[in-house]
Amino acid sequence: MSALDRPAPAGSTNADAARLSSFASLRIRNYRLYMLGQSISVVGNWMQSIAVGWLALQLTHSGTMLGLVTAARYLPILLLGAWGGLVVDRHDRRRLLTLTQVLFAVQAAVLTVLSWAGLVKLPLLVAIMLVLGAINVFDSPARQSLISELVDREHLPNAIAINSTLVNTAKLVGPGLAGIIIAALGVTPCFALDTLSFAAVIISLLALRQAEMRPTEREVRAKGQIRAGIAYICRTPELLHPMIMVYVTGVLTWEFPVTLPLLTTSVFHAGPEGFGAAMAVMSAGAVLGGFMVVRRAHATTRSLSVSAVIWGALICAAALAPNLPLALAALLLVGSGSITFNSSAKTLMQTSAAPQMRGRVVSIWTIGWMGGTVIGAPTVGAVGTASGPRSALLVGGLAAAAVGIAMLVVSRSVPRRSVPRAARDQ
Template identity: 45%
Template sequence: MIRAWAGGTFAALATPNYRRYFAGQAVSLVGTWMQTVAQAWLVLEMTGSGTALGLVAGAQFLPILLLAPYGGLLADRMDKRRLLIATQVALGAIALTLGVLTVTGAVELWMVIALALALGLVTACDNPARQSFAQEMVGAGNLRNAVSLNSVLVNSARAVGPAVAGVLIATVGTGLCFLINAASYIAVVVALAGMDVAALRPAPRAAREPRQVRQGLSYVAHTPDLLVPLMMLAVVGTLAYEFQVVLPLLAEGTFGGGAGTYGLLTSAMGAGAIVGGLVVAGRGRTGLPALTLAAATFGAAILVAAAAPTVAVALVALAVVGATSVTFLAVGNTTLQLTAEPRFRGRVMALWAVAFLGSTPVGAPLIGAVSEHLGARGGLVIGGVACLVAAGMGAVASARRRDHDGRPRTVEPHPA
């Protein structure tokens, strides 16, 4: 039984191309989390302001909100592997620039904001291509497993990267974190360039036609199995996934700690997410009921973390938050990819990016301001309540679908 479970948990790694991609990401994502922690701490050192943290996060994700649908169209039109190579090179250049500015002492807040904006522009193209590229590597049968393993990888890096960043920030400063991240992108470029192209399963490319972004929006609007999960992701993404704003304030303002405490809090979330990701990879389910349950447990975990009286209790609570958060994301991501028609997959995953990442320009300044005036606990409470609201949306949609299927003559279907 254990062997069968382990085989199911790591099934996607049997695909050579995915193994290459996985290995490259394992290196790069550690650097990415180092930069995430270092950027937040740099802004906090420069300003001491939660609002400034929110503004930088908002600048980073504003392009995703505005341009991700066009990035999704590029993913549907282009060779995703080549597009990803280009975006990785660009992301590395941005990290290198921020590193040089920081090490030389020339960095100012407006520069951090400008580079965060550039990072968002590249991510608007990178994220839809990367999300939809998973199925081209492993096929539909192993898609959920690949998405879950990628979540494990992201959160393993979250456990390692912030801890390393905390040590480096405390000893040599933030600049080296950015330079290490810049170098880490080389691993992804090498992995993508070395893939067996003949073994990929590319989706049919979308022809160049007018109003293709509008076509994608219309397709989602008329497909409730896509629209409801995206609405849930938007609510949660806007108000709950603002940990890059809340955790530095929780570490410094609530618990009176420093960069090391911040790194521990972030690493605790990552460690919990590893466990959650492995469970989802081996036994996880997809669909609206599963997403509803994941949202409810995620919200409950955040509320428990908000009430943690000490750092030790917060670490345990945040580990549970990490486990439930990766479950919610993996279930949502896989549900969308398996539901979407292949020719629309890039545009659908672009809307996933808008819902999850592009909502940050709205949520990050709001949660930053709330956390600055009411404390980090207040910011966490808002996120927990948002998850419960999303769970309510999913429960209502599921109930209406069941009623409609059971009594089609007396109950109208849920409007798209």
């Protein structure tokens, strides 16, 4: 028996077992397999993302057009995200996630062939990103909601934090490899490696033991279920306040695929290696921050607000850095701040949401965090083109700090509850 598979010591409760280790959730075989597949796939995903951004800059030499390409990836989420969450609540999440991984692999393979043949132009690149976004409508809520079916409630905050940490560890590898490969061989190998990476997720999903899962009761088809999900969030402060912060930062702050290429190329005159280094340094900071986050037993609106303020201040420091080495040092801290904010927001919303609402809650979270890019990426890209990349990054930093301060004020009237009612009722 593996050390990770060993049961908790006799006499200990599930909560006690969860505190035995920062990586307690990895004792669970299904979760361990799932995270292994996800970590490998995210390396490929980020290689594709970096390559797409670099290709868009090569084709257009415009921050606004780079923002347009980035926005195209998230437009379907903005338009259809809530419906995607409802589909997840109604269907088997593992089967749905397996299907999305197959579709992702096909999309990446098509992009590989077109890039190799030299046929990719801006309109075609936008169309391919729209297809990617359409698949993400179902993939993102299914992927995040599935975690609650792999671990028990006591392990859920730890599992979400580990997920963020391992994903960011993979992101540390992906951008760095992408920068090296693009400089030596171009963007096509990045697309090819991304295609291959989806095999890891598909294999891990097929290997999950159904008997050890904790399936959520599926939602019965009825009218008005999307409206019911939105109303549920609006009347639940533990969901509404984090959601406001996620929407503001998702639109204006989490636009690093736009701001960092502009900063590294226009301000510091670095090539693809500089962009890859910036993304890799951020991911390294996220990994370091993740090791602190995994030890947290819970999150609150107040702690999330504080992390938003600190994160915003760090982004402003990166924007004002006088040279690339100092900018990279600041981005290391920005990465740490990003995982603290992101993981805390996910933990709050997944533990506060009723199980039958979780797919819709996660999808509405995704609309803000990812779909907000449809508005934010072109806006921030236009700011970068008109006023300089530093201004574009400052917009995001100030937005995060401002919404954090606002929610700190609001949260004073909300009682602090470490384990929300919805979580206790599971």
